Amino acid sequence: MEIDLNKFRKLIPINSLYEDNLLHLARESTLERRSKGEILFEIGDQSPDSLFLMEGEVLEISVENQKKIVRAGTEEAHYALANLRPRQFRAQVTSETAVIARVDSKLLDKMLAWGQFAPSASTEGMEVAEFEGNGVEDGEWMMAMLQTSAFLKLPSANIQLLFQKMKEYPVKEGDVVIKQGDPGDYYYMIKAGRCKVTRPSDSGTTVLAELDRCDSFGEEALISDVPRNATITMLTDGTLMRVSKNDFLKLLKEPLLNWVDLKKASKMVREGAVRLDVRLESEFKKSRIKGAVNIPLYMLRLRAPRLDRTRKYILYCDTGLRSSAAAFLLSQRGYQVFVLKGGLSALPRHH
Template sequence: MSEPLNPEQLRSFTPLNVLSEQQWRELRSQLVPQHLLAGQLLFRQGDQARTTYYLLSGELLLCGVDGQEERLQAGTAVSCHPLSPSLPRLHEARALSDASVLALDSATLGRLLTWRLAYQDLLLELAGNGEDTEWLERLLENPLFTKVPPANVRAMLERLHPIDLPADSRVLVEGESGDCCYFLKSGRAEVIRGADSARQVLAELEIGACFGEEALLSDQPRNASVTMIEAGVVLRLDRQDFFSLLKAPVVDEVSFGEAARLLGNGAQWLDVRLQDEYERSHAQHSLNMPLQLLRLKTRLLDKGKTYLCYCDSGKRSASAVFLLSQLGFSAYALRDGLDALPPIQRDALLCESGPGYLARSGGRTERSH
């Protein structure tokens, strides 16, 4: 199998040349050349696969809908642009010699480019003022921020309060109420649940990580503690600013009718209540993934699916949608939860013992009782 290409080998390709180092790392698994034999077809006219192709080596023949032919040689100015980018394809592409191409998922590439162009001016402005922008760049590359308007990000930056913390200091304490969230600007921190013999390290936070938001969204006590492993700086964002600048554009809510339409297009219910609540009644064919376990179990979810999250009041499902958005999933919350549904809709949605699925450790999904 070929080794992935490095960014320096791809800097001549447009618009790949505007991507950041972090974005190149996100694309790394796709940066493997696809080899073609002379005469082999790459794509046909009318092809609608959402793939962006670049010619790396060799020669291709492009045949247009009008029968006009164009020979494309690697290394030329024309070959530095995507091959027949319009969908459906306007050309057939066939290798005239042994060749290689780079095939990138168009949706992923589009997301990265949109982010880069939307925030490039802001990052340049901050860098010009002598500020370290690494933490912000890494924060903004979170899929969550594809939904946050640049104006909101600018306003958020003005309202962040920096706090210098020594090693071993606690930023969050499990069980306390939450009135803010934080971003890690520098240093290292870890997320811990429990104490003494029950103490469990859940994760180490990376620069740019957002934490503490789950207590705000669910209006519940902190479900874990966060401790600095080494000295660093955290940035505090107050509750009101979090809701107006981040939660509002990120957490998409749908009505029962809109949820039914999405289900018809392949979406799946995701019940984020406790297992006991789920087993008393749940939506048929829904997957149970309690909110407190969601971050640990998202590996069981499919990023190609749309998830419809529900709970009783809508608060836990809002938390779930925010978390799933951070991880690059498509998700919606049932507006105001099950409690807001009229009895006829609630009865239509919930069943006492219909098909359901529980997400288990080890990657297993099993039928509920």
């Protein structure tokens, strides 16, 4: 089965993604056909996936035996089924069949955070991020880079700094970018052009690989602190983006963020701290913490000046990914910010 993109685009918060990221998420998601009576999950389930009802009907039953029917195509079905972990509901198929879209929650949350750092906004309501003086102007290239395996492993809060540290490096066909045996100095990403990876062999030179747009190279020598183990030569004219060894190593690790657990966060709230929910408005309306303030991540730059600098803020989202990105942005502006470990999933109950 293939995901119906028209239906997929209506799911919340998937509907706020850039189109390229939405398509990538759809490719990474799966559809499951379930039969009447099948249990999708039990109360207390810790599965990291978000389940969306695409076809059919599902019954949700709470710990207190409160029952609710969710039908595909309704406003309720635009949200993931009982998405808080551990699950507060048991979900059972009540229609003859049901189709479920299984989405990786962490990947979704990371893509929502990525939207904050894109240099051009094609999605309504998304704010344009500023990148000054670093030569990174190709939004299409940036969004493609954000979907590579290297960036999938990168903490969300590092992404803006990494793009700011990148320097454009024009190259010509035949240029040797990296020479085997040299010390590592830069990490490279290909914005345009192609290159080859070679090493000497008994027969002369062996081509190990050819690299194309959005491929990256040079990390092994930087991480391991050993000489370059291959030579990289340009096959065409092109443009590389490069980051110095120090910046690369620093940005592999999550920036220093102030993380707090639920107990510490509750104590801080009693002492006057403000809970700041950085999810979308629609997510906040669907489920919220009493007394929390909602400023979606994409609106943070615009609304930050309204915040009281004398107050402490505890930021949260579903998993902690968007809130860590938000904390990075606010801390740059001098606010006292803390991130709730695990996001809403850290809460025993959510209303």
